[in-house]
Structure formats: structure tokens, C-alpha cells
Amino acid sequence: MSRRAGSPAAPGGAGQGRPDAGVGRVTWQALRARRAAVARLAGWSAVEALPALLSGLLVARAVDHGFLAGRLGVGLGWLAALAGAVLVGAVATGRTYRSLGAVVEPFRDDLAARVVRAALAGATRPDARPDGAAAARLTHQVELVRDTFAGLLMVTRGFLFAAGAALLGLLALDPVVAALVAAPLVAGVAVFLAALPAMAGQQRRYVRAGEELSRSAATALAGHRDVRACGAAERVVADVGRRVAAQAAAERTLARMSAVRSLSLGLGGWLPLAILLLAAPWLVGRGLTAGAVLGALIYVSTGLQPALHALVQGVGGGGLRYVVTLDRILRTCPEPGDPPATAGPPTGVDESAPAVRARGLTFRYGAAARPVVADLTLSLPTGDHLAVVGASGAGKSTLAALLSGLLPPQAGTVRLAGVEISARGPGELARLRVLLPQEAYVFTGSLGDNLRYLRPDADDATVVAALDALGVRALAARIGGLAAPVAPDALSAGERQLIAAARAYLSPAPLVILDEATCHLDPAAEAVVEDAFADRPGTLVVIAHRISSAVRARRVLLLDGDRPALGTHEELLARSAAYRDLVGHWDARPAERAPAGRG
Known part of the structure; x- marks a missing residue:
């Protein structure tokens, strides 16, 4: 987690921001x-x-x-x-x-x-600029x-x-x-x-x-x-x-x-x-x-x-x-009632460019504070599956916010599919990426409206296929189907995360960033969700809170102070003592809590 845990990720995530009406x-x-x-x-x-x-x-x-x-x-x-x-x-x-x-x-x-x-x-945002x-x-x-x-x-x-x-x-x-x-x-x-x-x-x-x-x-x-x-x-x-x-x-x-x-x-x-x-x-x-x-x-x-x-x-x-x-x-000037844009990709998108390219990325919370992310350069090809790991306060959520455009870097640039992220409005960014934070947002309304929020034109067959892919079909049946009303307060934290995950899965955005978005699910449910996103066309970035997320990923980015390391799970085990310590810490944690995601 970053130094200000959760502060960059507002409820609902970037992908759930309101694009242009x-x-x-x-x-x-x-x-x-x-x-x-x-x-x-x-x-x-x-x-x-x-x-x-x-x-x-x-x-x-x-x-x-x-x-x-x-x-x-x-x-x-x-x-x-x-x-x-x-x-x-x-x-x-x-x-x-x-x-x-x-x-x-x-x-x-x-x-x-x-x-x-x-x-x-x-x-009034924490990162506000005039x-x-x-x-x-x-x-x-x-x-x-x-x-x-x-x-x-x-x-x-x-x-x-x-x-x-x-x-x-x-x-x-x-x-x-x-x-x-x-x-x-x-x-x-x-x-x-x-x-x-x-x-x-x-x-x-x-x-x-x-x-x-x-x-x-x-x-x-x-x-x-x-x-x-x-x-x-x-x-x-x-x-x-x-x-x-x-x-x-x-x-x-x-x-x-x-x-x-x-x-x-x-x-x-x-x-x-x-x-x-x-x-x-x-x-x-x-x-x-x-x-x-x-x-x-x-x-x-x-x-x-x-x-x-x-x-x-x-x-x-x-x-x-x-x-x-x-x-x-x-x-x-987006409004809370504006539906998200689901039109084609923004102008200027280069389909041959990497899905994510960050150069010299630097961010600190306060002029005199130590950088949470310092001079980070990262390139993710289309279709990549990256897990970001590190100790609490290492800057994982901050990096997710920087890559999604929720936080502007103090130095460096971020490009999504060749598009300079700072030059795009909320609606255009919503068509490029979707961010799921730890606290999932579910609004009062029908289950179908919640799931189609980022893709209003999705038919029932498409929605049901997404529910099946993420293992959410049983939860949808228990709620009463797509037309049934949803009471957010009546859902567990894991159930809200499953609904938000299905919503992001249906999004047309090619880049998905999961910022501990499955932390309230049991390990088996988490594996189903991450595997579904990995099989989905596009690129996946997972801010991991379990070692299993790193094992499943194609590559792993370790944030460890000023020495980030990038490689496969096996490569980092072989060459990084900090990664071995982190893996040992994860393996030694107490038994996981009850599987909130299933009920």
C-alpha cells in the first residue's frame, strides 16, 4: 500500500468515473x-x-x-x-x-x-491543482x-x-x-x-x-x-x-x-x-x-x-x-448521474504501442516528503499480466492511481496505448482503462443496471457470460436475477467486490487495474476472478495482497524503496532477497478469514 493507503482510489474506481454525457x-x-x-x-x-x-x-x-x-x-x-x-x-x-x-x-x-x-x-481533492x-x-x-x-x-x-x-x-x-x-x-x-x-x-x-x-x-x-x-x-x-x-x-x-x-x-x-x-x-x-x-x-x-x-x-x-x-x-464537468461513455477508442490511440508506458514517474505526498514512486520506468505490452507487490507503504496503490490518471505525477509521463494520459478527459480515459479499488461501489438499482454501468449496450447473454466467467452466477441468482433490485447495505464486502468485478469485466476498456479489488474474497474466488481477467482480451495489472496473485501473473513488479525489480515469480525468487522475505511473510500469515465473497 502507498503512504496514504486508499487515498488515490475513490469509490468506484477510475473506470467508474463519469465520462462525457x-x-x-x-x-x-x-x-x-x-x-x-x-x-x-x-x-x-x-x-x-x-x-x-x-x-x-x-x-x-x-x-x-x-x-x-x-x-x-x-x-x-x-x-x-x-x-x-x-x-x-x-x-x-x-x-x-x-x-x-x-x-x-x-x-x-x-x-x-x-x-x-x-x-x-x-x-477539494487531495491532489487538487488550480x-x-x-x-x-x-x-x-x-x-x-x-x-x-x-x-x-x-x-x-x-x-x-x-x-x-x-x-x-x-x-x-x-x-x-x-x-x-x-x-x-x-x-x-x-x-x-x-x-x-x-x-x-x-x-x-x-x-x-x-x-x-x-x-x-x-x-x-x-x-x-x-x-x-x-x-x-x-x-x-x-x-x-x-x-x-x-x-x-x-x-x-x-x-x-x-x-x-x-x-x-x-x-x-x-x-x-x-x-x-x-x-x-x-x-x-x-x-x-x-x-x-x-x-x-x-x-x-x-x-x-x-x-x-x-x-x-x-x-x-x-x-x-x-x-x-x-x-x-x-x-x-462530469456529473454523478452521467452514464459512462462506451463509444469507440479516443482519437490518437496507437494500437501498435504498448498498453502502458511510464517514463521517469515520480510522485510524493508533500513537497518535502520522500518520493513514494521515484523515477519509475515501466512498459507493459498489450496482453500482459502484471502483479505489483511490496510492503505496506511501498507505493502500490499510488502507482495504480498514477497509471490510471487519478493522480498527476510530479515528474514523468504515462501513456496508455500511445495516448498521453494527461491530455485526455475523464470520458476518454474511461474508454482506455478501468480501475477497481479495494472498496467496491454498488449503487441502489437493479443488478443489471449495476453490471451494465460501463457498457449500457450489453445484452443479457453478454452479461450472463461475464457472470459465468467470474463465478458470479450463483450470487446473481440469489439476488433474484438481472432485473432484481440491489440494496448495497444488504451485500457483504465480498459480494460487492464480485459485482464491481463483473462490471469492470464488461467494460470495453482494454486495460484493467485491480487495486486489491479481491481482498474480501476467499482464495478460490479470487483465483477465478483473476484468471477470468487474464483470459479477457487486454492487459491486466493486479495490486496483489496474496502471493497467489504473483504466482499467477506473467510478470511481477516488486516495489522496494528506491530499488524496484521486475521479472517472473521464479526470477525474483532467485535474485531478490526482498522478494523472498515478502513471499515468506505472505506464506507465514494466519489463515485467511471466512470466504466473504461467497456469501
Whole structure:
């Protein structure tokens, strides 16, 4: 155990940390939570779209049955009806903004509370470091999400209702005209949607560059006296300057992508207008009236074209900022209710790299304390099975926390599958590794929910196979099956460890770290669990508390002060007196306690 036994491993382990909640899921939850306000917004939007629905039809009637027929009063009457529709739409527009506030403002308050809770939780951890980006999230990113969420709702509902009303009006005028207009409109929208992923990637780089700039500037300002005392002003200024340049480059690239929006507007907004003008003689020849042609042009120029322009500009600008910024908030400010991510591996994963590569790893609890882990270099190939052993206080749990990313090293680096662990958020790390601490966490809910926590998409057959592999089938049957409720207080410590082990076994993470996670099981149950994880695809690291764990492992790492030793069980017995002493101490321990893991 490390000098601060158990302190790095919070209940539930790293693999049970909360990764990113999906932007779509959080947005949908926000809308569902305010269904009444959303319904009012939709209702007033329908009323607001009344002029878009009637404009072309009423103008056609005014021209054909009024002005061209020499009946001025009739023509003016149809136009007066259109003016009345416009007034009704204007009143509805004011009502839509009132309904919009009832949806947006509570969502903004929820996000602000989320950021504050995450900042407070991070600041109160034992290994806490100042987070200069927290202020940027609260003062900039939350307000940006609020504004873009409001804009996104307005342009989306505006396009749906206005474009839908215009197309219905065109269909009422002539189905052929509606088809001529709808084809290029669909093409323009399709081009825009196809370009959205690339545009979102550029927006994401811009947001990250801004956050890195905020963090760099905050660090420089906080330590400006030390910077001046050490003569490092030029170096710090250069570092902040690089962050400024990176943000500027990302913003320029984002601006260049506006060409895609222009292409979409040209296809969906201007091309229908050109088609109508070119096809006007043919349409008139087949019986379409002059008023109907004029009405169709009005539908396109005052209905479809502005609606598409608002959609493309709103989604292409504010919508992308909304998705990327909210995603960033959710990744950096996880909530206890967020489900773990089970998507594919994080970007940048090198499948040919070692599963774990640690270089020069150093960590101490306190500036003047002796290092618990000192200049440790370790490489684990994919599929390795390592047991970490050592006397109490040797740094075993500290090493587990360092390898899983729960503790940042004071020196050195850790890479998982070629990925720098310090550059990844909680959700990305959860897809790379799962850590089971000594105190297993089981929450109130069904047994199936507990087991699927790290892999919500696992079907019953997959879950049952995991239970069989770890010898947990009997416990599951005793509880009442996957649908049965679990009362954590009614379970023994060993039973909780078995459930947590099955949960980790189902995780898609390729690296599993067991930090004395089977200490409450009897030796036979422990052997079944460790053998199952060893046969599972991936890499296994076991913080051992019995000599049998070291015997089963492919390699053993002995932590013994400043002289760690790595080898097989037999090799360490042959060359390490400290290992022989440890093995003798383990063998001489009193009989194991009752098999808590079985009941």
C-alpha cells in the first residue's frame, strides 16, 4: 500500500468515473424537462408562420382575380387579408421570445451549477491543482451555450415552420412548381449537413485553443512574481504567444469554412429562384396564371430563402459553437448521474504501442516528503499480466492511481496505448482503462443496471457470460436475477467486490487495474476472478495482497524503496532477497478469514 493507503482510489474506481454525457442527450433532457414551454413555443411558431403560408396564395388571388381582372377593390381586399395575417404573425413573434426564455434560462442555470460543482469538487481533492480554465467555462462557455442554444432553437423552429408553410403554399398553387423548388432546396440542405462534421471539428479545435489560452494566461498571471524572479519572462511570454497564435489560426480556418455555407445558400436559396424565372414561360404555357407565378416567387424569396439563410448561418455558426462548447463543458464537468461513455477508442490511440508506458514517474505526498514512486520506468505490452507487490507503504496503490490518471505525477509521463494520459478527459480515459479499488461501489438499482454501468449496450447473454466467467452466477441468482433490485447495505464486502468485478469485466476498456479489488474474497474466488481477467482480451495489472496473485501473473513488479525489480515469480525468487522475505511473510500469515465473497 502507498503512504496514504486508499487515498488515490475513490469509490468506484477510475473506470467508474463519469465520462462525457452526449450533447444530444443533454439537450433532449433539457427540452423534455420543459415540455410545456416547448409546446407553447411550437404553437406560437405555427401562428407566426401564418404569413409565410398565405402570402403567395393571397398575392396570386389579388393579381388574378383583382388587378388583372380590373377589380381593384377585390385585389386590395386580398392584400388587406395578407396584412392582417402579417399583424397576427407579428404578435406571435413576440410570444415566441417569451416562450423561448422559459426554455433557455433554466438550462443556462443548470449548466452554471454543473460547472461550479465540478470546480468545487476538483478544488477539494487531495491532489487538487488550480484550474484556470474553470473561470473561462463559467464566464464564457456557459453564456456561449446559453446564447447559441437560444439561437439554435429559433432558427431551427423558424426553418421548419416557415419552409414547411412555404412548401405547402407552393403545393396549393401547383404541385409541379413545388417539385421544381423542393429539389434544389433539398440539395442545398444536404450539402450543408454533409459538411457539418468537418465544421464541428474546426469549431472544436477553436474552443480547445481558447481554453488552453485561458489556462496558460491564468498560470502566467498567478506566478508572475516567480517568473520575474527566475528570469523566465521571455519564455512565459513566448508560451502564451503560441497559445494566442494557435487560437488565431483556428479562428481563421473556421472563417474559411463559410464558403460551404455560401454554396448551400446558392443551391437551396438562389437556384430555386432562377429555376422559377427560367421555367416561367413553360409554366404559363401549361396553364399557370401570372398571379400564381408571382406567388411562387414570393414563397421562394420571402419564405424559403430567408428561412434557409437563417438555418445555415445559425447552425453553421452558433449551432456548431453550441455543440462543441457544450461537449467541452460536459467532458470537463462530469456529473454523478452521467452514464459512462462506451463509444469507440479516443482519437490518437496507437494500437501498435504498448498498453502502458511510464517514463521517469515520480510522485510524493508533500513537497518535502520522500518520493513514494521515484523515477519509475515501466512498459507493459498489450496482453500482459502484471502483479505489483511490496510492503505496506511501498507505493502500490499510488502507482495504480498514477497509471490510471487519478493522480498527476510530479515528474514523468504515462501513456496508455500511445495516448498521453494527461491530455485526455475523464470520458476518454474511461474508454482506455478501468480501475477497481479495494472498496467496491454498488449503487441502489437493479443488478443489471449495476453490471451494465460501463457498457449500457450489453445484452443479457453478454452479461450472463461475464457472470459465468467470474463465478458470479450463483450470487446473481440469489439476488433474484438481472432485473432484481440491489440494496448495497444488504451485500457483504465480498459480494460487492464480485459485482464491481463483473462490471469492470464488461467494460470495453482494454486495460484493467485491480487495486486489491479481491481482498474480501476467499482464495478460490479470487483465483477465478483473476484468471477470468487474464483470459479477457487486454492487459491486466493486479495490486496483489496474496502471493497467489504473483504466482499467477506473467510478470511481477516488486516495489522496494528506491530499488524496484521486475521479472517472473521464479526470477525474483532467485535474485531478490526482498522478494523472498515478502513471499515468506505472505506464506507465514494466519489463515485467511471466512470466504466473504461467497456469501
